[in-house]
Amino acid sequence: MMSENAKIVIVDDEIHIRSLLEQTLEDLEGEPKILTAANGVEGLALIEREHPRLVFLDVMMPLMNGYEVCAAVRKNPALADITIVMLTAKGQESDRVKGLQEGAHRFITKPFDPDEILNLAREMLGHS
Amino acid sequence: MIKAEHYLKSAWVRRQFELMLPLLSSGISAALQLGGKRLVEFNEAGHDLSEGAPGVRAFPLTLEGEQVGTLLLRLPAQNETAQVEAWGNLLAHSLQGMLEAEHGRRSVARETLESYREMALLQRAVTDLNHSLKPAAVVAALLKEFDGRNNTADYGAVFMRAADNDDCDLAVSFGENAGKDFARLKDSRLFADISVRETGDIVNDLSSSPLWAGDVANFQALLWLPLVADGERLGLLVLASRHIEGFSAADLKRAQTLSSVAATALRNAQLYAAEQKMFQSFVRVIATAIDAKSPYTAGHCRRVPEITLMIAEAAHQANSGPFVDFTLDEDERNAMEIAAMLHDCGKVVTPEWVVDKATKLDCIANRIHLVALRFEVLRRDALIARYRALAEGEKPESAETVYQERLRQLDDDFSFLEKCNTGTEFISSEHLARIESIAQQRWNDTRGENHPLLTENEVYNLAIQRGTLNPEERIIIEYHAVHTINMLSQIAFPRSLRNVTEYAAGHHERMDGKGYPRGLKGDQLSIPARMVAIADIFEALTAPDRPYRKPGKLSWAIDIMHRMKLDNHIDGDLFDLFLSEKVYLAYASKHLAANQIDEVDASRYLAGRGS
Numbered sequence A: 001m002m003s004e005n006a007k008i009v010i011v012d013d014e015i016h017i018r019s020l021l022e023q024t025l026e027d028l029e030g031e032p033k034i035l036t037a038a039n040g041v042e043g044l045a046l047i048e049r050e051h052p053r054l055v056f057l058d059v060m061m062p063l064m065n066g067y068e069v070c071a072a073v074r075k076n077p078a079l080a081d082i083t084i085v086m087l088t089a090k091g092q093e094s095d096r097v098k099g100l101q102e103g104a105h106r107f108i109t110k111p112f113d114p115d116e117i118l119n120l121a122r123e124m125l126g127h128s
Numbered sequence B: 001m002i003k004a005e006h007y008l009k010s011a012w013v014r015r016q017f018e019l020m021l022p023l024l025s026s027g028i029s030a031a032l033q034l035g036g037k038r039l040v041e042f043n044e045a046g047h048d049l050s051e052g053a054p055g056v057r058a059f060p061l062t063l064e065g066e067q068v069g070t071l072l073l074r075l076p077a078q079n080e081t082a083q084v085e086a087w088g089n090l091l092a093h094s095l096q097g098m099l100e101a102e103h104g105r106r107s108v109a110r111e112t113l114e115s116y117r118e119m120a121l122l123q124r125a126v127t128d129l130n131h132s133l134k135p136a137a138v139v140a141a142l143l144k145e146f147d148g149r150n151n152t153a154d155y156g157a158v159f160m161r162a163a164d165n166d167d168c169d170l171a172v173s174f175g176e177n178a179g180k181d182f183a184r185l186k187d188s189r190l191f192a193d194i195s196v197r198e199t200g201d202i203v204n205d206l207s208s209s210p211l212w213a214g215d216v217a218n219f220q221a222l223l224w225l226p227l228v229a230d231g232e233r234l235g236l237l238v239l240a241s242r243h244i245e246g247f248s249a250a251d252l253k254r255a256q257t258l259s260s261v262a263a264t265a266l267r268n269a270q271l272y273a274a275e276q277k278m279f280q281s282f283v284r285v286i287a288t289a290i291d292a293k294s295p296y297t298a299g300h301c302r303r304v305p306e307i308t309l310m311i312a313e314a315a316h317q318a319n320s321g322p323f324v325d326f327t328l329d330e331d332e333r334n335a336m337e338i339a340a341m342l343h344d345c346g347k348v349v350t351p352e353w354v355v356d357k358a359t360k361l362d363c364i365a366n367r368i369h370l371v372a373l374r375f376e377v378l379r380r381d382a383l384i385a386r387y388r389a390l391a392e393g394e395k396p397e398s399a400e401t402v403y404q405e406r407l408r409q410l411d412d413d414f415s416f417l418e419k420c421n422t423g424t425e426f427i428s429s430e431h432l433a434r435i436e437s438i439a440q441q442r443w444n445d446t447r448g449e450n451h452p453l454l455t456e457n458e459v460y461n462l463a464i465q466r467g468t469l470n471p472e473e474r475i476i477i478e479y480h481a482v483h484t485i486n487m488l489s490q491i492a493f494p495r496s497l498r499n500v501t502e503y504a505a506g507h508h509e510r511m512d513g514k515g516y517p518r519g520l521k522g523d524q525l526s527i528p529a530r531m532v533a534i535a536d537i538f539e540a541l542t543a544p545d546r547p548y549r550k551p552g553k554l555s556w557a558i559d560i561m562h563r564m565k566l567d568n569h570i571d572g573d574l575f576d577l578f579l580s581e582k583v584y585l586a587y588a589s590k591h592l593a594a595n596q597i598d599e600v601d602a603s604r605y606l607a608g609r610g611s
């Protein structure tokens, strides 16, 4: 069982991706709180403030890209329990090694399969 | 179901309230209820703000004609009712507008997510379904999409349509006792109906179908889809559920997406399989033609592949020794089989009289009979000489003695030549001298012309030291290996068969480089080529159906091959494997006559071999 107030943060500079992810994740059991940020700087601040269980992080973003956010989160031992899922565009798959080095757990290729997002979130939040 | 509580952000609603409520009156309480959730509440005084509570005015919010939420307002004084009504309507109208806009946005988003889902599904399925070129693997991959990962259905099956009629046969299935249940389904009236339908559909409550007689107790709902490519129905996908309402429209849509990809992949796989089959039958035709060409090699091209694959399998299984790294996949197996079947294909251009040359004087006909006839002429000459001597007054006894002596000598010469002709004995220089002296006897033909007893060509052939082939004929025979290379290198083999020519062409090469046609050494020959070579020799030694020769015994064949190993003719490691894994025995018990199979003391040949 996941705790009632599990939080999920979505960081992506494209509003339609944020909104599609949000709409998809609303179907999760236990009504986790979904928070969004539109760039890396804002996203890192949100992650540090809210300490979510799960973060969906876009790679290509202005100000601070996904790898940098990931690396910054990983540098903070207090945030060690956060699961990070990177969102990569098709064709960026080769960057995965870099993401893994920075401490990402999983990768999802955009356009994403909503069922895959849901299954992944369920798995990461610890319910089957 | 509309989840209106997600439609508006509480922060935004709060701001809306903060901006608007001061316009009304101080001490106002307000709340927004959306779905089952109280999204925002301004209620410092702690009044009862539920709908119907005293002084509470409720404004319904609706979507698609359904109430999805309520705006609740409560004022401390009763005298401003009309104003509350007006402001409440305005606030509700604004919230209603926001809800509707969000509802519209969400339905567009849902469409987008739906296409994302389909796109992702297609992307994955195209890879999975096109991974194999085997029809069975394609339908198995299709079915796997509904089993395991997604668990859409309790049972699933693919039926394949026969090539020449409308029969559908169960190809693969999943689920408890699925094989039996789908066999039963196949006999149902419902199946007879759906198997000829052009499009797929769902029956979500089988008991309501007039064509369903409860044929399969476990099936309550059914989803089916024909697999169609190029307008041709190739098969049928059937999913079944234990539960009524087991399938949704989304399940059907998903199945349609996958099936369209699967049908194309299936069609390609079927075409590929047909091509493969045609090529293999073509290869078999060539092998049969070579085998049929001569009674000396009957069945050879059919049996050599079998032995080759048995040796290869033994090497594949070995988990120590020189063949520990040798592996065999299906492509390789196929390549070796084709190579072994075609190894002698060059023999189609070798003249029969050379292939079949059983004796030295064979030349379309065996010329020994001509020689016999000439000897008969000489015998009669002797008889004539005897009568002439008698007529000329010779003593009968001495004429008889001369005559008998001449006959004895002629018979002796002829039986000597007969023996030479078989090629079983080595021709020494004394033998050769005798052949030449016999040849110098003379005879007269019908025109009175005088000839030597043996022609030059006959002497040349009878003088062959070993076997029955003279050097020219040997070259012609050996040339079949060149023709094999020439012929095979003209075939545009696909990548998986690119080594066939090398495998086939090396079967007369020797480890020491003294073989033909190229004189390659062992390390220049691939392992499969060396396997074909051993199979070729073993088959030739043990072939049961050779004219003029008794079938060789197993121990005799192994003994000869052992000598070939010692002579560095055949690959010693392969010969050892052939013995230690008892490949010879497995083959013998399948193909050789009982009287050929005798005891082989393998340990004798394997002794002293490092482990």
Ligand SMILES: [Fe+2]
Pocket (backbone or CB within 6 Å): B343, B344, B480, B481, B507, B508
């Ligand atoms: Fe040959």
Ligand SMILES: [Fe+2]
Pocket (backbone or CB within 6 Å): B300, B304, B343, B344, B536
């Ligand atoms: Fe052969």
